[in-house]
Amino acid sequence: NAGVTQTPKFRVLKTGQSMTLLCAQDMNHEYMYWYRQDPGMGLRLIHYSVGEGTTAKGEVPDGYNVSRLKKQNFLLGLESAAPSQTSVYFCASSYSRTALNTGELFFGEGSRLTVL
């Protein structure tokens, strides 16, 4: 099992450019999440999805958009990149919709984005 796969692993952008990060999971999980990780701040939730075709804002959604057209994929888009979006981005997924849901997250290996 591949688990959670993120592409690309590394990317350098110029201010104002756009890009999309792709997250794919093969565990049939309902919930998917995008976090950003910055030194001394832990992981902060950007957007999340509770199922195919649904998305919701997290803690730091500004400057990002997401889409969940297929259950296994969750895309994170930056329409006009800014230096403040330099970060490491993590995708995660979790199983849900049952009383046994425990909220445990399964993470990808991260995507390092630098905006110049």
Place this chain on the structure above:
Amino acid sequence: AQSVTQPDIHITVSEGASLELRCNYSYGATPYLFWYVQSPGQGLQLLLKYFSGDTLVQGIKGFEAEFKRSQSSFNLRKPSVHWSDAAEYFCAVGAREYGNKLVFGAGTILRVKS
């Protein structure tokens, strides 16, 4: 608002010594509690989790954590640290009432000296 505090940004311990990483939380609902570990350049791996029942939980790699409701704490411990334990450790809290979105602490970087 929900919050998680890891008071120690860095901790250095000698190989073979015991370890305790602190985590305090502020949550309005019955929490689920997690500890994750992140090795350099890697994603996060679950070490252990607590939902209910016995307040002392065992995890992988010889780690354990104790939930203390009165202190709103969930500290991670290991009796004898190995050099391979050097990593960053994150405490996280979630609750079904909040859609199971996890809130993470800022992390504690563990250095192990030989």
